[in-house]
Amino acid sequence: VARVEFQNKMDGVKQYMSFRRVSKELEARVIRWFAYTWANKQAIDEDRVLAALPDKLKAEIAIHVHLDTLKQVRIFQDCEPGLLEELVLKLRLQVFSPGDYICRKGDIGKEMYIVKRGRLSVVADDESTVLATLSAGAVFGEVSVLEIPGNKTGNRRTANVRSIGYSDLFCLAKTDLWKALADYPDARKSLLERGCQILRKDGLLDEEIFNLSQEHKEGMEEKLERIERTLENLQMRFARLMADYVTHQTTVKQRLSKVERRVDTQGAKRKRQQSPDFLLDVTA
Numbered sequence: 001v002a003r004v005e006f007q008n009k010m011d012g013v014k015q016y017m018s019f020r021r022v023s024k025e026l027e028a029r030v031i032r033w034f035a036y037t038w039a040n041k042q043a044i045d046e047d048r049v050l051a052a053l054p055d056k057l058k059a060e061i062a063i064h065v066h067l068d069t070l071k072q073v074r075i076f077q078d079c080e081p082g083l084l085e086e087l088v089l090k091l092r093l094q095v096f097s098p099g100d101y102i103c104r105k106g107d108i109g110k111e112m113y114i115v116k117r118g119r120l121s122v123v124a125d126d127e128s129t130v131l132a133t134l135s136a137g138a139v140f141g142e143v144s145v146l147e148i149p150g151n152k153t154g155n156r157r158t159a160n161v162r163s164i165g166y167s168d169l170f171c172l173a174k175t176d177l178w179k180a181l182a183d184y185p186d187a188r189k190s191l192l193e194r195g196c197q198i199l200r201k202d203g204l205l206d207e208e209i210f211n212l213s214q215e216h217k218e219g220m221e222e223k224l225e226r227i228e229r230t231l232e233n234l235q236m237r238f239a240r241l242m243a244d245y246v247t248h249q250t251t252v253k254q255r256l257s258k259v260e261r262r263v264d265t266q267g268a269k270r271k272r273q274q275s276p277d278f279l280l281d282v283t284a
Contacts, residue, residue, distance in 0.1 A: 010034045033097050036166045040117070062088050069114055069170060073139045075146070075194045083184045090176035096163040107157040109144025111173045118167025123160045131159065145174040146195040150210030 010031070017027050050058050066088045070076055076084060093116070096102060102113060102120065115138045122132040134140065144155045181188040199205035 006034075006038055029097055033095065033166075036097075037095055040166075040168070059085065059089055062091075066091050066170070069116065072114065072137055073112070073142055074198070075142050075191050079190070080184060080187050083180060083187045086180040086183075087172060087177065090180065091170045091172055094169050094171050096167045096169065098163060098165050100163045102161045102163065102169065103141070103157045104160050105157055109141050109155050109157055109174070111171050112139065112141035112145050112177075114139050114170040114172075116168040116170055118169075119164040120167060121162050121164055123162055125160070127160065127162075133164075134161070143195050143198050145172070145177055146192060147174070148192060148195050148199060148205070148210070149213035150206035150208070151199060152204045152206055 013030060013034070014027075017030065022030075050061065053061070063085050067084060070084055070088055070091065076087070091114075096118075103109075105125065115134055115136050117136055120134040120138070121130045122134065123130055140161065141157070143151070144153070144157070147155055181191070196205055196210065
């Protein structure tokens with residue numbers, strides 16, 4: 001069934017390329033990509049395959065398959081297990097063809113990458129000089145996703161990275177990382193510290209800007225703490241006032257009930273005194 005579905009998908013893409021008169025070179029690249037993904041079992045739609053499983057089991061499978069990969073990243077080493085497990089669920093596999101650029105120098109860093117399989121070249125601006133080669137286990141782009149104030153690169157890519165052959169990369173988006181860190185403030189602080197260490201080592205951290213941002217952040221946090229304390233005090237005062245109000249209302253209702261009963265009793269007594277039978281009894 002999987003083979004038939006895959007073939008139908010590839011035939012559909014072929015028909016589309018033919019209709020749009022895509023160049024033969026690009027068409028051949030697309031077909032080779034399909035062949036590679038099928039040969040390496042990357043054509044499987046994991047989300048669709050695992051859709052029938054409950055979230056807990058899907059999470060356990062993802063952790064079993066990808067956790068060791070994530071632990072290779074310097075900034076994630078020694079992180080809380082809960083955070084790593086959340087991040088594992090956000091990893092996405094991407095397949096790049098020979099000659100594809102994963103990123104170019106100057107691009108804004110919106111994701112980080114972990115090389116699962118294949119080889120990548122870090123190339124100079126002339127696109128021919130190879131500065132370094134990355135292979136399975138290599139990680140890049142991890143600092144840019146942290147958005148550290150004072151980063152001299154401006155959170156932009158500092159090099160061109162190109163796939164030599166076919167390569168499989170795990171991608172973690174910046175937005176997914178920060179969503180996960182929202183529930184782990186200590187881990188967020190630790191990751192920023194490690195990111196700063198990496199930037200300092202490479203001479204890419206403007207300490208003055210970083211320190212100013214930290215002072216501003218600490219000032220904002222102090223203000224936020226004061227506001228939270230004030231709000232908490234107001235809530236406590238409001239709760240006490242509500243309790244006093246309820247008690248007062250109860251007391252008033254009780255007094256009103258007593259008055260109403262007394263009025264009813266006195267009214268009944270006057271009616272009895274004014275009745276003919278009562279008057280006859282008194283004059284007899």
